[in-house]
Amino acid sequence: MKRMQHQTISAKFWRRGLLVTLVLSIVGGASFVAVRSTADARVSKALATRAKLNDGLKAARLDQNVFLKQDQTAVQVDQQLKAAGYIGTALIVHHNQVILQQGYGYADHAKQQHNNAQSLYQIASLQKSFTATLIMQQVQAGKLSLDTLLSKYYPNVPGSNQVTIRQMMTMTSGLAEYIMGNKAKTEQDNVAFDAAHVRLLNSKAWAYQAVNYRLLAGILMQVNGQSYDTLFNHVFNQQYHLNIADYSHFLTNAHRTIGYQKADYSAPTYDNPGLFARETGTGNMAMTTGKLYTYYRLLIDHQITDKKCLQAMWTPESGESYSAGLYHHASYNDGHGVITGYEPTVVFTQNGQDAVILLSNVLEKGHSWEPLAKTLFTEITAIKTS
Incomplete structure (x- = not known):
């Protein structure tokens, strides 16, 4: 009799355990589906945003x-x-x-x-933006630093040992060109002329001087050999x-x-x-x-x-x-x-x-x-x- 009662109790616990397992599985599955749905929704939203971006840029890229x-x-x-x-x-x-x-x-x-x-x-x-990007x-x-000195590439430019690439990009180098060349046959000749005709301003206050970017172009040519x-x-x-x-x-x-x-x-x-x-x-x-x-x-x-x-x-x-x-x-x-x-x-x-x-x-x-x-x-x- 006790053995039968024990079997009955065990069966009840087994059925109850099975029921709990099923409930947890359903809840867990639902949670997983919910999480997955949320993740899918985020991915879909991101893809939709990207698609909209692509649509928005497509006409521009194709010059339409x-x-x-x-x-x-x-x-x-x-x-x-x-x-x-x-x-x-x-x-x-x-x-x-x-x-x-x-x-x-x-x-x-x-x-x-x-x-x-x-x-x-x-x-x-x-175009100066493109030069800066290069x-x-x-x-x-790792071939250059914004703190690299101009003197590394153009040591004969006045004050070049105190002028950084960053200062040339922001036009706070204190450099100016006192004459523009017009007979250069190559880009190298043009920049060489610029480097030979640079003067120092009274300060390094901001001054729009294009020679900064011609010298940056010259640095690019030296670094890349082209x-x-x-x-x-x-x-x-x-x-x-x-x-x-x-x-x-x-x-x-x-x-x-x-x-x-x-x-x-x-x-x-x-x-x-x-x-x-x-x-x-x-x-x-x-x-x-x-x-x-x-x-x-x-x-x-x-x-x-x-x-x-x-x-x-x-x-x-x-x-x-x-x-x-x-x-x-x-x-x-x-x-x-x-x-x-x-x-x-x-x-x-x-x-x-x-x-x-x-x-x-x-x-x-x-x-x-x-x-x-x-x-x-x-x-x-x-x-x-x-």
């Missing part, structure tokens, strides 16, 4: 005309550009979406060719497919623009290889609005340099805002350039999800498109610009 006529912001911007008589190509990014990318006016008035998303413009001083790649590779143009093409065109044209290729490109000194197209500029040859590392490259925006996004997304290098590159000296080809502010970055017949302007948020890029082939004395670019940026972001 874009005008979202159902987007009120795009319509308003288009109206303002037309009202201002803007000539060039405009790219507007709003909430991570390219809402407008199209041309205004003529790329070549004589041939009645209009500007469009594929039009190539000289980017002038915006420098930071060497820093990341021309600046070769290195530039390898990194930005072969690796990142930005289709940037140096001046010689710009002249023969079907999408090149003619530069004008008056908005009525009455004063076209003449091709001037000598002028652009002396701009090694500082302003002799041409590109489209879409590819220029793609470049900045590659930087922001840490595709070209890592996060640490980007932060170092975009950190100005205390009390200043300029570094690496851009002016850096709390909520946005902006850049501007001028060269005969061309005026590029960029303004974008720190994450690049809102941007205004105006590349113009008209540089008229006493008139600039930069205020228009900043006005449009403020209107789409509510961020005030200086």
